[in-house]
Amino acid sequence: MDTDTSSPTHDSAPTSTPWPQVVATVALLTVIISVLLTAFAWPAVRSSAHDVPIVLAGPPTATDRIAAALQQRQPGAFDITRAADTAAAETAVRNREAYGAIDVSTGTPQVIIASAGSPVIAQTLQSIAAGLAQAPGGAPATPAVAVRDVAALPADDPRGAGLAAGSLPLVMGGILAAVLLTGRVRGTTRRLTGALAFAVSGGLALAAILQFWFGSITGNYGANAGVIALSIAATALTLLGLQTLLGTAGLGLGAVVVMLIGNPLSGTGTAPEMLPGWSGQLGQLLPPGAAGTLLRSTAFFDGRGATQPLIVLLSWLVLGAVLCVIGGVRAARTGGTGPSGTTAGPEPATAA
Known part of the structure; x- marks a missing residue:
């Protein structure tokens, strides 16, 4: 007669997480929230005029x-x-x-x-x-x-609150575009097309809200929409390119740089010269800061002072596109599998 020697069901139940792992998790969360506070509060707390x-x-x-x-x-x-x-x-x-x-x-x-x-x-x-x-x-x-x-803010928004608050949706738009396109769209060309199409539609929508509803900006609507579209596209393509090359880690790295460094150091609500030390100059080299400066130029100064921020945004846009192409070519050579097993690269063979 056979005897069942298997262990009882309750013996195979998962054990509790070791306490050192709990402590490590708490420490990690503490570091994260401290970094968040520092990133967003430090520029404001140390704000003063510099040069x-x-x-x-x-x-x-x-x-x-x-x-x-x-x-x-x-x-x-x-x-x-x-x-x-x-x-x-x-x-x-x-x-x-x-x-x-x-x-x-x-x-x-x-x-x-x-x-x-x-x-x-x-x-x-x-x-x-x-x-x-x-x-x-x-x-x-x-x-x-x-x-x-000689260049006053609109009467509907005399404090410039709409433009200052609008910097975050521009950043989030580029990040969300990269995240959703990565998860829902396969193929480098399709992702690039989706990012650019969303940049155009998002630029038209946000510019219309800021200009015709809130009354926060003036100037040429098409130029303002183009600036917003360029900002979204520069962020989205850069993050897509990093994801194509480095996988999820690249996407996360790009999002952290744009959100935790670029957004607080953009100077959109004050001015780059009001930020502490070198941080204002750094912020102008990232998409959020360049976008804020460029939008002020098109909205209030007839495009004057637009050259440097335009070059910065175009540079990020080109960099992102190049990274996407490099990642797509590499994925094609490795059988369509990107970093960490992702399928970001080649177009499906039967795609129209």
Whole structure:
């Protein structure tokens, strides 16, 4: 007679997770949340003016006195250039070569600002105007120093809140496009086509909301939509390219760089010069920062100051496309299997 020597069912039940693994998980979560807080809060907490480009217009004796006063009041806050007259100072502001100007060339001081370039810096320059209107001893001088806004924000959004808040959907749009296309679409060409098509439709939709509903931006609608589309495409193609080469790890790495570095350091809500140290310059080399600067140029300055951010976004777009092609070619040579067993590369043989 045979005897059943198998173990009871309850003996094969999974055991509890070892405590060291629980501790390691808690430690990992603590690190993650600390990194998140640092990434998003550090730029805001340490925000202050650093080498903000402004223009001083007027005779050297007057501008030297103002420059010395600014340096004493806010050391290192301003990068000052000189102009001969009001027209030159205003041209520099309109061309986005400077955020504002202090003009004493006519004998009557005035401060020229461009609140559409940065509401925060515009407020700083307005406070300087109030300081210039103070006579020795703190008594108010008359007349008050005039403040002239040559590139004002729209009346429907005078604080620029819509543009600042809109930076996150631009980032999320590129990330979500890469994630969904990776999971739902097979074939490099189809993924690239899907990313570009979504960039166009997303750009048209977001620009319409910001411009016609919220009233947060002005200018040419097609140009604004093109900037948003370029931003989404640059992010999406870069992440798709990293996924094609490195698998899920590449997709995650790209998302972390764009979301945790690019978005907080974009300076869209303030200005790159308001971010601590070198972080503002770094942010302008990533898609979120370049997109914010480029959108301000098309929306409020007739495209002036658009060259550098346009080059940055196009560079990321080309890089992403090249990575996708390289990954697709490699997958084709290895039988259609990408990193970690993914099937990101070749087109199906029967595809139309």
